[in-house]
Amino acid sequence: GLSVHYWMAYAIEVCRPEHHAIALSLVSTAWAIGLIVGPTIGGYLAQPTEKYPKLFPVDSLFGRFPYFLPCLCISVFSFLVLISCIWLPETLHNHNTDKKEDQASESLTVIFSNSEEIVEHNITSTTKNNVLKNWPLMSSIILFCIVSFDDMAYSEIFSLWAESDRKYGGLSFSSEDVGQVLAITGVSILVYQTFIFPRINRVLGPINTSRVAISLSVVLLFTYAPITHLSRPWSSIAVNIASILKNNFLITIVTSSFILQNNSVTQGQRATANGLGTTLMSFCKTFAPAGAGIVASILERHEIHFLIFQPPHI
Numbered sequence: 130g131l132s133v134h135y136w137m138a139y140a141i142e143v144c145r146p147e148h149h150a151i152a153l154s155l156v157s158t159a160w161a162i163g164l165i166v167g168p169t170i171g172g173y174l175a176q177p178t179e180k181y182p183k184l185f186p187v188d189s190l191f192g193r194f195p196y197f198l199p200c201l202c203i204s205v206f207s208f209l210v211l212i213s214c215i216w217l218p219e220t221l222h223n224h225n226t227d228k229k230e231d232q233a234s235e236s237l238t239v240i241f242s243n244s245e246e247i248v249e250h251n252i253t254s255t256t257k258n259n260v261l262k263n264w265p266l267m268s269s270i271i272l273f274c275i276v277s278f279d280d281m282a283y284s285e286i287f288s289l290w291a292e293s294d295r296k297y298g299g300l301s302f303s304s305e306d307v308g309q310v311l312a313i314t315g316v317s318i319l320v321y322q323t324f325i326f327p328r329i330n331r332v333l334g335p336i337n338t339s340r341v342a343i344s345l346s347v348v349l350l351f352t353y354a355p356i357t358h359l360s361r362p363w364s365s366i367a368v369n370i371a372s373i374l375k376n377n378f379l380i381t382i383v384t385s386s387f388i389l390q391n392n393s394v395t396q397g398q399r400a401t402a403n404g405l406g407t408t409l410m411s412f413c414k415t416f417a418p419a420g421a422g423i424v425a426s427i428l429e430r431h432e433i434h435f436l437i438f439q440p441p442h443i
Contacts, residue, residue: 136160138399141391143218151327153387158322158380166315167203168288172308174199180305260394260402269389270406272339274413276382281417283375286425290353291368298357300364310365310372317373318380326381335385342385346378 136159140152176195177185185191191198260266291307293299302310330338349371356367394402 137387137391138403141399142396149391150330150384150388151323153391154322154326154330154380154384156387158318166312169308169311169315170202171196171199172304172311174202175304260398260405263393263402266390266393266402269386269393270402270409273383273386273390273406274409276343276379276386277410278413278417280379281414282421285418285421287372289425295357298354300357300368302365302368306365310369313369314372314376318376321377322380322384326384329381330385330388335388339382339385342378342381346375346382349374349378 136156137153140156141149144152173180175198177198178187178189178192178195185198288307290298291300291302291310292304293301295301333341352367352371356364356371359367390402390406391399
């Protein structure tokens with residue numbers, strides 16, 4: 130999470146203002162795809178001796194350590210990314226060569242699009258010295274924290290729900306089925322964030338875009354329960370569509386909040402603002418898995434899942 134915010138600040142500094150939306154969307158897309166591709170790799174490569182016995186004999190190293198293969202693949206990929214970072218250009222020179230722009234940004238008017246009017250907020254000397262008093266920044270961070278909590282809880286429950294037996298209100302999916310759903314979702318996020326989100330943001334602005342995405346996401350969650358009544362392959366198709374929409378709504382809200390955060394402060398405050406957002410987001414994500422797991426356990430213990438997922442017996 131912290132590295133993502135570093136990349137957000139980096140993207141803002143290396144791109145011109147008119148390209149901030151596409152730059153931040155690409156960074157958040159890479160982050161979201163990583164969160165999806167990681168579990169996908171685990172789903173396909175975990176326990177390879179059982180899934181691919183011809184390639185990985187039972188008496189091999191992968192038989193003794195059934196989760197070694199996905200960890201190895203991710204480690205190799207991370208090492209290649211680490212090496213590639215050597216060639217990234219430094220952006221500190223931007224602070225020195227663009228002094229006039231920085232001085233102008235001190236009295237910058239941050240413009241937020243509203244449904245009917247343009248709301249202007251002047252960055253005063255008070256908010257410059259104390260980011261906690263910068264309400265546009267704090268409101269965007271609060272939005273980011275709430276959405277991060279929701280995303281972590283959703284990720285915690287989704288796999289459990291998909292792999293649970295149908296008699297418990299699940300879908301009876303295998304780990305490969307769940308991995309396939311996540312892989313398809315990752316591809317859709319890449320396409321959406323690259324070609325669709327920048328156009329939507331240009332028309333609606335980050336605030337209205339977030340409002341629409343949040344509203345649609347809430348409505349979408351109510352469609353998950355009826356999916357359990359569908360038979361194959363319709364249940365698989367419905368889950369893929371729901372997962373694609375849910376994650377694209379999520380990435381829309383996250384990217385919009387990133388844009389608002391970085392536009393709410395001057396260049397010299399971006400590291401502080403992004404660091405503060407990461408700290409509060411991590412705090413929310415700490416409680417999300419435990420909270421979601423406790424709620425799911427309570428529902429299962431009292432057999433409320435039958436009332437939610439199963440049709441009533443007549």
